[in-house]
Amino acid sequence: MADTILILEDESLLGAELRRHFQRQDWEVCLCSSLAEARHWLLEQQLDPLVVLSDMSLGDGNALSLLEEVRKAQRPQEWIFLTGYGSIPDSVQALRLGAFDFLEKPCDLGRLDLVVQGAARSARAQRRVELMSSSVGQGVDAFVGRSEAAERVRALLQRLLTVPFSALAITGETGTGKGLVARILHQGGLHRDGPMVEINCAALPKELLESELFGHEAGAFTGAKGRRRGLLEQASGGTLFLDELGEMDIELQAKLLKAIEDKRIRRLGGEQEIQVDVQIIAATHRNLQQRVEQGSFREDLYHRLSVFQLELPALRERLDDIQDLVWPLVHEFNLKANRRVRHIPPEVWQRLRQHHWPGNVRELRNVVERCVLLAEDERFPLEWLQLGKSHEAEPVPVMKAEVQGDALVLPLDGSMALDEMEKHIIETALTRHGNNVVATARALGTTRETLRYRLQKYHIKI
Ligand SMILES: Nc1ncnc2c1ncn2[C@@H]1O[C@H](COP(=O)(O)OP(=O)(O)OP(=O)(O)O)[C@@H](O)[C@H]1O
Ligand SMILES: [Mg+2]
Structure with missing residues (x-):
């Protein structure tokens, strides 16, 4: 999978030359000519470049302020500054903020390549560390339990970690550890060096989910401003975790099946077929076989997913x-x-x-x-x-948070803590409003400041 480099350069000739240069080396290049444009891609569109190559002073401000903003929100990435009049205070400040290197223009391309390669290596290493230090660093043992049922789950997981599967389904009631198991499978499995990208299929209406998954070209539909890589592309080389797959629209299921089988996708409004090498882990609390019988889940997708199926015990x-x-x-x-x-x-x-x-x-x-x-x-x-x-021990109906039309239903059976509810409400509202903080705050009847405070409190990244 091509890594992404974001180039922030307002001299258009130099920008175009750098773009050509890095595209030739198989980088996916995002070229921006102003801070506002770079901010849009990094913070609003959540583009996740491995390396950022940036001019220092742009028409609309100093790039250091962007570095400072982005540092808090992004996964590890490295920044290299390129500037014509590298003043000492700026370079000191850049290094203090954790920039990888600082080069003066005009810069020899050979030297630039060496620095960019070093930055990419460093960012990749940081991402691996981040992954390992998260809670499931312990592998299958993160699934705790001495019962025979839990041991069976661990044994099956251990086997699956060595199998190059393209799709797998995890089923089980709410709270049985589907999310946990998906992470164990990604972090210990054959795709562990790639990204893990997650989406909740129940949280989005069909059209939005489709463009999230497949991406779109500029102007593919009203409101599709820029070009956008879909999650299938973003997860290439890694894992796409489709949570609540049972809720996915049946037409979209057909498209997903085709993507799994062909290992190729086309962005909405796009001509070109793009190769994606992604392992799909789907989770659902529904009984998929029953959904097939009711006609709300495609039988062919069900069979494709149930080649490897993991049922988590209650x-x-x-x-x-x-x-x-x-x-x-x-x-x-x-x-x-x-x-x-x-x-x-x-x-x-x-x-x-x-x-x-x-x-x-x-x-x-x-x-x-x-x-x-x-x-x-x-x-x-x-x-x-x-x-x-x-x-x-009388059976209690299983409830879980779910979106119903424009409403959100929350369980009051003790399965969800108050904080979790609030976090869930905010996340659902954000998703519905395309991560637009102003619109989300309005929909929740609160102010932008309060919403921002809560985003921080719950570590919600947008
Ligand atoms: N066997 C287990 N060992 C240790 N922790 C577990 C185990 N099963 C679940 N957990 C923990 O319980 C919590 C709920 O698990 P998780 O979110 O993975 O459930 P889920 O099946 O995805 O639920 P939902 O269907 O509601 O999304 C998490 O904090 C998870 O780490
Ligand atoms: Mg879950």
Whole structure:
């Protein structure tokens, strides 16, 4: 997969020459001639270049301010500054902000190539570290549990990590770890050096989802301003995680199947076929076979996905895992909230085993969080379990957050914490409004400042 370099240069001849030069070396080049244009691509369109090659002073300001803004929002990337009148204060400031290098114009292309290659290597290495240090660095063992069912899941995962699959489906009730397993599969699998790109198919209307997945050329439809690479392209060399695939529109399913089979796609409004080498992991809490029978899921796509299928067991079917899951959670929340819960009375274990767990591990996590936060001493407080009557084990209908037309339905069964609800509402609204902060704030009846504060609070990147 071609890596992306963003060139920010307002001298059009030099810009065009640099573009040609890097395109010849198989870079995907995005050429911008002003800070505003670069800001648009980096922050609004979330273009994720490996390297940025930038002039220092542009018609509309100094590029250092953009570097500062982008640093907070982006995955690791390296910046190289190219300038005609490299003043010392600017270069010092550039290096302080973490720029990779600083070259004076006119710059020999051979030297520039060496610096760009070094920057690309450095950015790639940082991205690998970022991936490894995230929670699933431990491989299949991140899926915790001593039960036979959990062991079966780990054994299957271990096998799948060595198989070059092009599509795979994970099914299971809400909170059973579908997202976790998708990450384990990407980070330990054959595509681990590529990106993992994620999208929730239930969050977007059909047309928007289509252009997100396949990308579009400028003017492909009203509102399609620039050219945009779709997620299938962006994930090339890596993994595309399609969450809630069961909700995808049936016509789009046909297009997705074709993309999986041909390993080629065409952007909306585009002529050219683009090769994509991507492994697709789809997750759904629906019973896909049932959806096929009802006519809302395509049989051919179902068969394609079920070549490798991973069904995650509900927590109530593997009660022996509760202990293994609870202790690390207690430890985590002890640290976070500065508590020292160390003793879990037998009655608590008994209640935990009797509960029906409609929200599975996510619900268990929320319950443990509440109890640790409210604990007054070393004892896990039985009184805060509040598992309701469902410990008598009557089946409770499984609820989950979902979009219904213009409304968002949220479960009130304890499977979702208040903070999670708020985060989910904001993310859904942002997606609906194409990540436009002003429109999203308006839709949520709040101000831009409040929304920005919450975006930071919940680490939501747009
Ligand atoms: N076996 C497990 N071991 C450790 N943690 C787990 C396990 N299963 C789930 N979790 C944790 O439980 C939480 C919920 O899991 P996750 O988000 O992967 O569920 P999901 O199946 O994707 O749910 P949904 O269908 O609602 O999206 C996460 O914090 C996850 O890390
Ligand atoms: Mg999930």
